[in-house]
Amino acid sequence: MRMLLLVAWRNLRQGGRRTLLLGLALAMVTGLLVFLLALSRGVNVSMTRAATTLSSGHVNVAGFYKATPDDVAPLIQGVDALRRIATENTEGLVRVLDRHRGWCKVISETSSMWVGLHGIEVSEEDALFEQLTMAAPATYVKGDPAKARPSEPRRLSEPGTIMLFRSQADRLGVQVGDQVTLRTETLRGQSNTADLTVVAVADDLGLMSTWAAFVPKDAVRSLYGLKADTSGAVYLYLDDIDRAPAVMAHLREVLTEAGYTVMDHDPQPFFMKFETVMGQDWTGQKLDLTIWRDEVSFLTWVLTAIDSVSFLLTGILAVLIAIGIMNALYIAVRERTGEVGTLRAIGMGRRRVLALFVIEAMLLGLVATSIGAALSATVALIIDAVGVPLPWTAARAIFMNDHLSLVVAPAHLIGAVAAFTIITGFSAFWPALRAARLPPITAIHQTE
């Protein structure tokens, strides 16, 4: 075995340009795969962050209230009791809060847009303010940015205030201190408006932040004419986000036990359930439990797209490389027919000859892919650390971040190296089989 490795290794080094080219191709494809995986993971992390910051807890206890059979509102009543039950029955709970939910038009002097309203209680939103950074005035203020007032997100504790995101402020042409009007429809179909002062403009957090705005709970309540013990959803944050499904399942049982009507799990964001619930023939309150992934399920196409592109691209390249390796090895086998015959003549078995060529290819695969993966991971880490800003709105939206986020997972590195090394070994199999089947007599014939 040691000898086979030695012969394989030295043959590779003798291979010169052919070895170098194949190795380079292998390294590049592995590097590409590692980079794309890091991108996918980065988007995943950004998406998780954006989702659990803006519009979801790890687990959500939300619900719908129907005053009449053909009406629906994203409401839970008796929020204090729900929070208590959820808190008492959630293992590994690190944080709990509740937010009102609404959907309304924000109108400025020059423009208007629809946003999802999040009614918050500032005292329990430390994590939100930690995650968000405030936008530099120069990035959205129309006039002289030096004269712009600074963002003060904590002022959301005052009534009549609103926090927008940079892209919204940009589009509405407003800055801190300006007034905007919110216009909405109540449960009974009446239109309602409120004038709010912009107190903060936060940096975008990908696609989701383009339609999210934060206001005090009271603002939502008065817009919709809601009672004090109502809310939109209770957000539960866990020490381990992966336990979210288990926690949700447990709470579903507990709440059903406690007499609540809990809707069947529907892995969609709440705003996509309106139509379904609207068509249902019931009135009163039903609870709807979701996990964070459900609330961003409409965005997972991004991940699917990135993963599909990665898969397709590296798949095609892998096939090309496999063909390249096969070709190179067929040539090598032909060139080394005499050597193989000699080895067979002095008593090397077929299996060892097979192993010799497969090992040679896998050795090349292992070395080249390791180098490729390591280089690519290094580049990815550097790009992530430097924080390369994404120049286009569309890119920021799709990658759920305002800078390119790349997360290198060790498992991805090992997986990519292993996958391509194995592919190399497989491609080497047929040429190696041909070598193994060479009759030993060729040693004598080839060299005469």
Add this chain to the structure above:
Amino acid sequence: MSASTAPGAPASGPIVELSAVTKDYPLGKLTVQALRGVDLRIERGEFIAIAGPSGSGKTTLLNLVGCVDVPTAGAVRIEGQSTSELSEKQLTTLRLHKLGFIFQSFNLVGVLDVFQNVELPLLLQGGLTSADRKRRVAEMVDKVGLTPQTRQRPNELSGGQRQRVAIARALVTRPAIVMADEPTANLDSGTGGAIIELMKDINRTDHTTFIFSTHDANVMGHARRLVELVDGRIAADHPVSEAA
């Protein structure tokens, strides 16, 4: 003068026996008859030359004895065992343990140094401890006079040195029979003579059976028995006087 028996080896019967061996090669629609009814008994410890013009079937004969090919008809027996009845795997085992091959163009593994080339058959055999193996290789390399070149690669060696490596590789497993197909054809006559002397020495001390082919009259003179092939048939088979 007659073949002596190696101590401890089974004494009965010839070590190699060819009976009515023919070998045909397909050549397009024709068949080339390389050997046409060869009968030959070789005893243990012989030092025998196969002579004959080019195309007379020397290589074919050695290939059959060397178990890299099997006869079209007739039987080649190694220590009584007919090679036609053995599987590919058994033939490989036979080659590895009983036979040694020395090729006209040396056929060393280019990426391995002298020591590693000689070590290779022992590694393939397995069974020896690393220390025993190293000692055996070192002894063998010393015997062929290449100790100073131990760590050199074949391309750094002269033709004669390469053929010495090939001899060491063929002998390191202590095979019963060593085949050499025109071992001196690629060497100048002085070097060739030295190579034959070396083989003869080993034959004398270890009683290894040597069968080599040649069409060089000088080399033939070193043999103790000369088999002459013409057109795939044995034309003459006679002892050679030591005086040569």
